[in-house]
């Protein structure tokens with residue numbers, strides 16, 4: 001069977017024409033530039049996260065809570081132990097005595113409170129006029 005040569009196509013990021021790799025000529029969307037590839041990947045992930053908003057938020061919170069829990073030893077069905085001492089990081093960097101808050105409400109509740117604050121702040125930043 002004769003090989004059909006690939007046709008040039010524009011990169012979906014930089015719009016420069018490129019020759020797709022023969023093995024993925026129908027799927028390749030960007031040129032060989034690593035910046036275009038990583039930007040395309042970033043956009044695809046953002047699109048996926050937007051489409052799967054609920055599950056990606058749930059996964060984020062679940063992973064954050066899992067970090068503070070110690071996995072139970074095999075064949076032990078007791079509830080996971082919550083480690084105290086280290087203060088979990090928060091993306092919005094609140095100016096609060098987080099160590100005292102953590103002592104009072106516990107690490108799990110602090111993480112959930114941080115998460116709600118992050119979500120609320122992100123929503124306000126997206127549509128500031130809705131909250132004035």
Ligand SMILES: [Zn+2]
Pocket residue numbers: 011012013014015016030031032033036
């Ligand atoms: Zn490109």
